[in-house]
Amino acid sequence: MRVLVTLSNDLVTDQRVQKVCNSLVEWGHQPILIGRQLPNSLPLPEWSFKAVRMKLFIRSGPFFYAELNIRLFLKLLISPCDAIHANDLDTLLPAFLVSRIRNKQLVYDTHEYFTEVPELVKRPKVQAIWKRIESNIFPRLSKIVTVNESIASLYEKAYGKKLEVMRNIPRAIQIQNKSRNELGLPENTFIIILQGNGINIDRGGEEAVMMMHHLENALLLIAGSGDVIPELKKYVIEHHLQNKVRFISRMPYTELMTYTACSDLGLALDKNTNINYRFSLPNKVFDYINAGIPILASDLIEIRRIIEENKVGLIAQNHQPEHLADIVKELILDKAMQAEFRENCKQASLHLCWENEVLSIQKWYN
Numbered sequence: 175m176r177v178l179v180t181l182s183n184d185l186v187t188d189q190r191v192q193k194v195c196n197s198l199v200e201w202g203h204q205p206i207l208i209g210r211q212l213p214n215s216l217p218l219p220e221w222s223f224k225a226v227r228m229k230l231f232i233r234s235g236p237f238f239y240a241e242l243n244i245r246l247f248l249k250l251l252i253s254p255c256d257a258i259h260a261n262d263l264d265t266l267l268p269a270f271l272v273s274r275i276r277n278k279q280l281v282y283d284t285h286e287y288f289t290e291v292p293e294l295v296k297r298p299k300v301q302a303i304w305k306r307i308e309s310n311i312f313p314r315l316s317k318i319v320t321v322n323e324s325i326a327s328l329y330e331k332a333y334g335k336k337l338e339v340m341r342n343i344p345r346a347i348q349i350q351n352k353s354r355n356e357l358g359l360p361e362n363t364f365i366i367i368l369q370g371n372g373i374n375i376d377r378g379g380e381e382a383v384m385m386m387h388h389l390e391n392a393l394l395l396i397a398g399s400g401d402v403i404p405e406l407k408k409y410v411i412e413h414h415l416q417n418k419v420r421f422i423s424r425m426p427y428t429e430l431m432t433y434t435a436c437s438d439l440g441l442a443l444d445k446n447t448n449i450n451y452r453f454s455l456p457n458k459v460f461d462y463i464n465a466g467i468p469i470l471a472s473d474l475i476e477i478r479r480i481i482e483e484n485k486v487g488l489i490a491q492n493h494q495p496e497h498l499a500d501i502v503k504e505l506i507l508d509k510a511m512q513a514e515f516r517e518n519c520k521q522a523s524l525h526l527c528w529e530n531e532v533l534s535i536q537k538w539y540n
Contacts (some may be wrong), residue, residue, distance in 0.1 A: 175256040175539060180265040185225055187214045187399075189427055190321075190342045191261055195223045196448060197532045201307045201539055203386045205259070208249060210242065219426065236300070243268050245266040257281065257539070263288040263308055270311050281317045281538055287340075288327050290449040292376065293328040303429045311332075317538050321480045324453035324523065338534045342457040346527040352432045359436055364392045364506050367437040368468075370458050371424060373400030376451060378443020378472060381493045383388055383409045386418040388499035397422040397433055420511060420524075434465040438512070439505065455480070462487075464523050468515035470501055484522040486515055 177198055181191055185207055192387050195205040199222045211227040224445045228245055247268035250258060257279035260269035273280035288294075289308055294301040312318075312333050320326050324393040326457040354361050368382050379402050386394050390460060394404060396419065403421070410419045422433060430452040434440065440462030444451045457475035462469050464482075469487030471477045488501055505511060 175205065176254055177203055177205045177259055177539075178250055178253055178255045179259045179261070180250070180269050181206045181207065181209040181261045182242055182264045183209055184215040185227060186218065186426075187424055188261075189269050190283075191345070192221070193345060193528050193532070194259065194283070194535075195221070196345075198401055198526075198539060200535065206253070206255075208246065216424075216426070218515050233362060237421075239264060247271060251275070256478045257516065259283060263304060267307055270314075274531045279317070279538070280315065281319065281535065282312075282315050282327075283319045283340075284318065284329070285319070286450045287328055287453070289379075292374075292450075294450050295448055301430060304514040317535075319535050322356060322453065323454045324476055325450075328449065329451070339462070340531050340534045341455060343460045343526050343528050343531045344457065345430075346523070346529055347428075347464070349431045349435045350428060352436065354436050357433060357436055359395075359433075360393060362504075364389075364439070365395060365437040365460075366392060366396060366439045366441060366502065367434055368441040368443070368459065368471075369395075369396040369430060369434060370400065370456060371398050372456075372531075373398055373402055373406075375402050376445040376447045377446060378441065378493060379401065379403075380409060381495050382441055382443060382499060383415065383419055384413070384495035385498040386500070387413065388496055389418070389502060391501070392418065394419045395422055395433060395437065396420070397424075397430060399424040428464050431461065431465055434461055437465070437467050439469050439502065440465070440469050440487075442469060442477055443490070443493065444472055444477075444496075445476060446472075460526055463519045463526060466516050466519045466523070468505065468512060468519070470491050470498070470505075483517045484526070486522055 195207050198205040205223045209227050211229045230241050232241050250268055250272040258269045258273050260266045260283045261283045262285055289305045293379055319340050321342055325341055326339050326379040329337055337400055373379050383406055442453050442456055442459050446452045453476055458479055463486055471481055471489055473489050
């Protein structure tokens with residue numbers, strides 16, 4: 175099957191979609207990934223599938239989404255295909271229309287409860303538009319997949335549709351081993367990492383930085399990108415934490431994981447401020463497990479489930495920097511606990527892998 179895979183970002187850092195495309199290739203299909211080109215986009219890697227990035231004239235706001243949907247509609251309308259795999263609500267409308275016009279299979283992969291993201295909750299008129307699009311299309315879909323059980327339940331309650339669940343778990347890859355010295359990291363320091371391409375407000379970045387006031391001989395790596403990064407950099411300077419916090423720009427996944435594997439603790443500190451964060455299960459949780467490092471996470475239902483079932487980390491009861499620091503200090507002093515969490519991560523990574531997870535949608539591509 176020739177499968178057109180639609181996305182609104184620049185493709186390079188979206189691990190979930192790349193993994194779907196690679197799986198499609200392994201199943202004997204021909205995915206073509208369609209996204210957009212940004213001024214700061216990294217070059218496209220040499221993937222096993224074809225990727226196309228559209229250069230849009232408008233980069234944000236309602237006219238951006240209008241241009242994106244029109245351009246996607248035209249692209250999908252003229253491109254040879256047997257199926258369309260639409261990622262998230264901002265690409266669903268053109269995918270749905272073209273699938274009906276051309277009588278092609280449509281798979282909808284919703285990575286979050288889109289209409290309740292913070293950016294929309296704070297703009298009710300815009301939110302109403304997206305809700306109307308979703309409510310008109312969602313009940314007419316037959317092949318829908320999402321990222322965890324909690325979000326699947328929300329959609330089932332809203333629309334009476336049964337969704338498949340495919341968590342954003344990394345592949346069972348061999349992480350490239352690099353020493354701390356090769357990465358320019360201190361040897362005898364407890365290294366904490368907060369990583370991701372969505373380090374935004376209410377993701378706990380501010381508290382992670384302020385936590386470093388209360389820790390000695392520790393270094394916080396903030397690796398990736400997000401809306402709150404500029405503010406975090408100001409925090410670091412204002413609070414004279416330059417020697418305790420280091421920023422690492424976004425980079426290819428395999429390179430990022432070398433930093434993760436050299437760390438001692440991974441942070442997942444999303445706050446319960448909206449539906450998506452409440453039920454979030456960020457891929458960094460599985461990245462930390464795959465890298466074999468313990469996790470310190472906020473008390474959110476899906477994250478707690480993974481940590482407690484696999485015994486791979488600790489849960490914070492609140493986001494107070496002093497409280498977070500106390501947990502880290504306890505872990506630093508307890509070498510046996512560190513070793514146990516690392517061994518449990520190793521065991522959990524054997525079954526928490528993409529190769530198992532992607533089986534939930536394979537039946538749609540037989």
